[in-house]
Amino acid sequence: MRSSNPVFSRRGFSRDNGGYAGFDAQQQHQQAGTNPYATNPYATDPATGMPQAPARTNAMTMDDVVSRTGMTLGTLLVTATLSWVLLPVDPANLGKSYGIAIGAALVAFVLAMVQSFKRKPVPALILGYAALEGVFLGVISAATSTYLGPGVVIQAVMGTMCVFGAVLLGYKMGWIRVTRRFYGFVMAAALGFVLLMLVNTLFAIFGGGDGLGFRSGGLGLLFGAIGVILGACFLALDFKQVEDGITYGAPREEAWLAAFALTMTLVWIYVEMLRIFQILSGDD
Numbered sequence: 001m002r003s004s005n006p007v008f009s010r011r012g013f014s015r016d017n018g019g020y021a022g023f024d025a026q027q028q029h030q031q032a033g034t035n036p037y038a039t040n041p042y043a044t045d046p047a048t049g050m051p052q053a054p055a056r057t058n059a060m061t062m063d064d065v066v067s068r069t070g071m072t073l074g075t076l077l078v079t080a081t082l083s084w085v086l087l088p089v090d091p092a093n094l095g096k097s098y099g100i101a102i103g104a105a106l107v108a109f110v111l112a113m114v115q116s117f118k119r120k121p122v123p124a125l126i127l128g129y130a131a132l133e134g135v136f137l138g139v140i141s142a143a144t145s146t147y148l149g150p151g152v153v154i155q156a157v158m159g160t161m162c163v164f165g166a167v168l169l170g171y172k173m174g175w176i177r178v179t180r181r182f183y184g185f186v187m188a189a190a191l192g193f194v195l196l197m198l199v200n201t202l203f204a205i206f207g208g209g210d211g212l213g214f215r216s217g218g219l220g221l222l223f224g225a226i227g228v229i230l231g232a233c234f235l236a237l238d239f240k241q242v243e244d245g246i247t248y249g250a251p252r253e254e255a256w257l258a259a260f261a262l263t264m265t266l267v268w269i270y271v272e273m274l275r276i277f278q279i280l281s282g283d284d
Contacts, residue, residue, distance in 0.1 A: 060245050064255035072259040073266070075127050076134040083138025089146050101139035108132035112264065121256035129260070133267055144274060148281045156273040163228060163269050167235040178240040186233040193230060197223075220279045227272035234265040 087097040111129040115122060141153045170176040200212045213219050242258045244250075 058252050059249040060252045060255045060258075062246055064252055065242055065246070065258045068255045068259035069262050072126060072130045072263045076130040076137070076263065076267075079131045079134030080138035080141065081134075083135045084142040084145075087135075087139050087142070089139065089143045094143065097139050098143070101136045104132040104135035108136065112260075115260065121253050121260070123256055126256055126260045126263075130263055133263075137267065137270065140271075140274070144278060148278060152274070152277045152281055155277045156270055159228075159273040159277070160266060160270045163232050163273075164235060164266065167232045168239065171236055171239045176236045178236055182233075183237060186230065186237065190230050190234075193223075193226060215275065216279065221276060224272050224276040224279065228269055228276070231265055231269035231272060234268065235262075238262055238265060 083101070087100060088094075089097050108129050111125050111132065115125045115129070118125075141156075145153045167176065171178075197215075200215060203212050215223065238258070238261045241261070245254050245258070
């Protein structure tokens with residue numbers, strides 16, 4: 001089962017000359033007819049009850065995932081705090097700060113795409129992505145806090161934490177079952193959502209206003225809620241990838257990919273939460 005995040009979605013594995021997992025899309029396609037988890041290199045083969053990828057030394061553990069995720073999120077929080085403090089959002093400087101934030105977000109996107117096309121994780125790319133996303137989030141959060149009140153940012157942070165905790169609990173309790181059908185539905189819904197938001201953004205850029213109105217008013221709340229739900233689904237997919245990787249001996253370096261994927265998903269959820277509370281505060 002591939003994760004929803006680009007960094008995982010391109011990764012599939014088979015035995016290579018080095019004795020460990022490597023990308024082999026043809027073998028995955030051949031297996032897919034009988035094994036619903038054929039695209040997950042670490043999932044159990046239903047026919048044998050054994051993992052598809054062999055166990056190895058120097059395997060990823062939960063401690064590895066937690067430590068790498070802590071480093072990645074810690075980097076994001078540090079740069080977000082610095083951006084909040086150092087980049088002014090008063091009326092005279094708001095445009096300049098927003099320009100820096102948008103530039104940081106675009107470079108972060110490029111770094112994310114570069115990492116997603118690499119066969120192995122590059123910690124410098126992942127931490128660089130987190131640092132630049134922190135700049136973006138710091139500026140938009142500071143602007144929101146200044147013009148709508150600090151409660152909006154706190155609500156968005158708490159909302160993100162609650163979604164993470166709820167999905168983790170649901171996944172561990174077995175209330176959320178990640179299947180091939182679940183994966184397909186989430187990916188299709190995510191693609192449609194992103195394309196629709198892109199069209200809305202293009203209309204806003206060239207037509208002015210709020211484009212088609214999908215990010216303001218009642219429609220804004222609806223699509224914000226859909227975005228949060230999709231983010232929650234992404235978390236479930238990521239938890240599945242991490243669980244299978246730990247259980248079936250993914251290499252330790254894969255912990256960086258887990259940290260990257262989880263950070264991307266949490267950023268997604270936070271931005272959607274922030275937008276929802278902005279609308280509820282009366283600023284469309």
